[in-house]
Amino acid sequence: MNALHTTFAALRKQGTVACIPFVTVGDPDLEVTRALLPALAAAGAHVIELGVPYSDPLADGPVIQRATARALAHGTTIGDVLQLAQDTRIDGLDVPLVLFSYINPIMQYGINALIADAARSGISGLIVPDLPYEEAQDVRATARDHGIALIPLVAPTSHARIASIVAHADGFVYCVSSLGVTGERASFASEGFALIETVASLTDVPVCVGFGISAPEHVAQFSRCCDGIIVGSALVRTIEQHSEALLDRSRRVQATRDVAHFLRTLFSQSSGGAQ
Amino acid sequence: MRGPDAHGRFGPFGGRYVPETLMNALIDLEQAFRQCIDDQSFQEDLHTLLEEYAGRPTSLHEASRLSDALGGARIWLKREDLLHTGAHKINNALGQGLLARRMGKRAIIAETGAGQHGVASATVAALLGLTCHVYMGEEDMRRQQLNVFRMQLLGAHVVPVTSGTRTLKDAGNEALRQWVAQVEHTAYMLGSAVGPHPYPMIVRAFQRIIGKETRQQFLARCNTLPDVLVACVGGGSNAIGFFDAFVDDASVQLIGVEAAGSGLDTDAHAATVSKGTPGVFQGSLSLVLQDRHGQVLPAHSISAGLDYPGIGPEHAYLHHINRAQYVAVTDDEAMHAVEVLARHEGIIAALETAHAVAYVLKCAPRMPRDAHIVLCVSGRGDKDVSTMMAYKEAHA
Structure with a gap:
């Protein structure tokens, strides 16, 4: 059984909303990412999204663009991300891992090869932000064959498309909280909440929300209506702010704790709350 | 189809x-x-x-002095540079x-x-x-x-x-x-x-007027079809609009000219067809300048309009089925071509267009006197004069 299914089933039983941090792998370098993941798990992460850096991230705002540029500056590849996933298992990390990648790095690696290698590396889910379901047949079928969940995105503009998208959903459905690219928002209009409600009425697959969530109040608001909350840019910005200390081995342990503390604080008011 | x-x-x-x-x-x-x-x-x-605002139809001008100087095919210019705002x-x-x-x-x-x-x-x-x-x-x-x-x-x-x-x-x-x-x-x-x-x-639908007019104008003047069409290609909008009316005419050779920048043997070029591989970039699957990990590579051209690591998917397809050929010319060749066209025809072309001109300078002399080349003059060079001045100063 896919680890995402097991994790979400257990969380639902407890009435706990899933804490899902996103990190750009290789930002500021691979060694730091490897050190960060167990700290995020210890701070309450239930699932971790591993972002594959890509030169032209269309769905991302400036914070993740900068992280991507830092990761690419020393040549982080999708293969490195899979290797990191394996390494973290050796380190004893046991939370489900989701690979987040634009389609082109996957295509150049080879769709079949990438998904087979991801499965071998202990990846449970795959998010491809520029692969709408019409273009996703190959990836979806291959992922299914390898026991990897292809996690679809739905947006406030998806309207009539929602039913078809969630019909194919596996792992969880990723609801885009509001229009726009990734990046912190001050507050959220009702459209995001309405979207979550619509999606939840159409599927039993867990419903998670992301894009812009950056304050404990946001987490508290969304935790009342969905199964999980994804925190990307706000966490990536925190990593950026600590990058000098993270890169310095003598200060790394403390900096890692500081980043993890930020995640814990975000979820401190959520229903059930991350531990 | x-x-x-x-x-x-x-x-x-x-x-x-x-x-x-x-x-x-x-x-x-x-x-x-x-x-x-x-x-x-x-x-x-x-x-x-x-018609009333942009200035269509644009003329088809026979470049007689340039043709005579090159001593080969007759060269015709489709004058999109005459349009309001200066380009197609x-x-x-x-x-x-x-x-x-x-x-x-x-x-x-x-x-x-x-x-x-x-x-x-x-x-x-x-x-x-x-x-x-x-x-x-x-x-x-x-x-x-x-x-x-x-x-x-x-x-x-x-x-x-x-x-x-x-x-x-x-x-x-x-x-x-x-x-x-x-x-x-x-x-x-x-x-x-x-x-x-x-x-x-x-x-394509809004640019196909270029080829449609060219076809009518050329038939009216010569009562036949041209042998070769030449247009510059960055993303490829003037070229696709120019080629469109002729794609079904197998006798008409279609040539897209990309920017070779400092040269195809360097990293500084924008020759997506010559040097690219299939990949997804900015929303479609086409040919892309990229590394083996799927990271898009920076392009280079003296012409800002051609300085692009992708190309329209229909061009990738026309190349794939061998209906159109794609060639590349360097910054230096394009700069030289600007002057040749200016001095023989009194037309200062945009640096983008100059790439197509440069290719015509190479291919026209090799063609017989009764062959016809139509070149799409996609834009005028006013915007590029400071780049041209800087280039000339640097190469004086």
């Missing part, structure tokens, strides 16, 4: 690789476009603007502007490289009473200061893009990102035959 198919594919190329947030907007745009293109009143409105870009901007107005959009956003599409978009926005934001790489703003000022005079907001290589590719990324944020009220006016379906189809 001419593409795209129902999935927006030209053979294996094309498609729609965009964030979910944009999908319905693209579907709505496709629907509105299909309605307009069959609608007589839309066609009449567009036709009137093209206005054809597409008028079409997409009318379409945006029909869809009830009050605002447009656009990307620009050389600034020609930005100027055309700003012009059409002023004409139709729409607000306009143009995304332009900082590096291109420096190279094309004149066009930045023109856009501002026309009331458009020029937004500097500081990510990546600060050129056309990054402007395109940023325009798409901004569209994601305001998709419900804003039309994205894409300037080249690239991007997700339906853009390559829409841009």
